[in-house]
Amino acid sequence: MTKKSLGYVELEWICPNCDTRNPGSRRTCMNCGMPQPDDVEFQQPAQEKLIEDDEKIAQAKSGPDIHCYYCGTRNPATATTCSQCGADLSEGARRKAGEVLGAHNDKPAEPLICPACGTPNAPNAPNCVQCGASLTAAQPKPEPLQKPVQPAAKPASSSSKSSSMMGRIGLVGLVVVVLGCIITFFVLSSRxxxxxxxxxxxxxxxxxxIEGLVPVEREAWRDNIPVEGVVLGCTQQIRRTQDQPAPNSQEICGTPYTVDTGSGFGEVVQDCQYQVYDDFCRYSVNEWQAVDExxxxxxxxxxxxxxxxxxxxxxxxxxxxxxxxxxxxxxxxxxxxxxxxxxxxxxxxxxxxxxxxxxxxxxxxxxxxx
Ligand SMILES: [Zn+2]
Ligand SMILES: [Zn+2]
Ligand SMILES: [Zn+2]
Incomplete structure (x- = not known):
């Protein structure tokens, strides 16, 4: 499989102090100012949008953020000293990265209905515009990544089971009769x-x-045709499926999904394979065949x-x-x-x-x- 990157989306984190949803790029809560603790995970927003801002993309690509060893403040991957206390970040802990958060969801999110007063709110609203109640609990959980489901094996019905049993008895009977015939034949012919x-x-x-060289039609991949073969016609067919991109191939990709980069941004990736096409040809070639006697x-x-x-x-x-x-x-x-x-x-x-x-x-x- 080739992992194909479709871009980056900004994730969110919920302040454990005040339940506010914060954009992933914010390292301190925009409501109460608390720094994001290292054990507060990033989540997918209700609707993911691929970011186009070069600065944010550079931040997403720079790697997991670093939590200061002394004060816990989250610092960008590129920082060397803590923005809060000035400590050397070489001893800091990098945030976890690489976790699959869920299927990429770029469809418009449903409005959030306030559990307290029933008012519809924006999908990412932290609090109800009407009554101020927290909407964190009402946030939909991101869809889990769909795994391809194997079709369940059809249980054999009792009638088909008994008919297959009948078939088995019939088969055994047939074998007995044939064996009997063969034995009788040998007994009679040896008497x-x-x-x-x-x-x-x-x-x-x-x-x-007497054999003669006769033109016959055969089929093969173009590069397997013998030199003396005359190509009659070819069609493009799938010759193999491989993980790496190749010329003259069709890309087959799975559902895009979002991976935590540890920077407050998620990378949207797809697992892809490549069906490589090639010329499959009919050709004519002379072969020795019996023509006379x-x-x-x-x-x-x-x-x-x-x-x-x-x-x-x-x-x-x-x-x-x-x-x-x-x-x-x-x-x-x-x-x-x-x-x-x-x-x-x-x-x-x-x-x-x-x-x-x-x-x-x-x-x-x-x-x-x-
Ligand atoms: Zn807060
Ligand atoms: Zn610090
Ligand atoms: Zn409300």
């Missing part, structure tokens, strides 16, 4: 019978996948790869070979597939084999019949 047969026919298929088939024992005629923008990719053997048996015709060309050579036409056939009528293994 085999042996059938003797002879090789009736063989065939082989060899396939080569060359296939060669035969019925002999000399499998060959298909001859390739590749264009300059094409290349050979995966190769695949399958060998199919057809057996004739008393139970009918069975097909068996191998992928190894050496194993394929053993299936000479007319040779005799024992076929292991499962419940689904698939050949799971073959052995030469002795």
């Amino acid at each position: 085999t019978e042996d059938i003797s047969g002879t090789v009736d026919d063989v065939s082989w298929t060899r396939t080569v996948i 060359a296939v060669l088939r035969g019925n002999d024992f000399s499998p060959r790869w298909p001859a390739l005629s590749l264009r300059p923008d094409q290349r050979e990719a995966n190769r695949d070979e399958t060998y199919r053997i057809v057996f004739s048996t008393p139970e009918g015709t069975y097909t068996y597939v191998v992928r190894d060309p050496t194993a394929f050579q053993r299936f000479q036409p007319g040779s005799r084999w024992i076929l292991e056939v499962n419940t689904f009528n698939s050949v799971t293994d073959v052995k030469p019949a002795n």
Whole structure:
């Protein structure tokens, strides 16, 4: 977070001797003349106004005031000797500073209604203009700083709870059924019978996948696009959020609030973050993708790869070979597939084999019949 200063406002303090509200810049009570004690805190006024007076701003920026070690008088931060007794202020105590007083309130304050006679008074009036009663008690407390409130978690209603329970039972049932099916499948497919047969026919298929450079559309931040990519279009999107200001960013700030500077003035600040925008682009780039395949088939024992005629923008990719053997048996015709060309050579036409056939009528293994 970056703390952003919006300016300074004059605070107030209430004289403990006569209840008079005094402007923060006054170090002694304007009604009874009592110096402000060091334990009397500054408060936000009913309506805060950013000050424009250079002298007051300089005072606000100079730091916390100093209370004289000997007589307690409040002196400006820049003073070296006490204005009251002349004592050296290097031993004096600086006022507390940095405390958050509340949300910055620049809206016009409501008139103060006198608790004694009901007369409306100016928002910062110390005493009723009509009857002279003290208005300190009637002063509204400054609004506390609003903290972002997390939305309360919605309690699950009983009906949705029971329906989710039903859903859980349904899910368990489904899992049981699926598991049952899988187990049945494995039991049935592992239950085999042996059938003797002879090789009736063989065939082989060899396939080569051909890849070509094909333009494809991708998306990326502009600085992540490969050099050969062609930009098709970009939009500005939030790439990151950071605490420090940056070019091409949007400032997101919280509610302004007032911080006690210890000088009788408050600094109005905002906590800000910066959403940094960047170009997010669609671009076109050539990538290798399967565009064709060359296939060669035969019925002999000399499998060959298909001859390739590749264009300059094409290349050979995966190769695949399958060998199919057809057996004739008393139970009918069975097909068996191998992928190894050496194993394929053993299936000479007319040779005799024992076929292991499962419940689904698939050949799971073959052995030469002795
Ligand atoms: Zn006073
Ligand atoms: Zn003094
Ligand atoms: Zn009154």
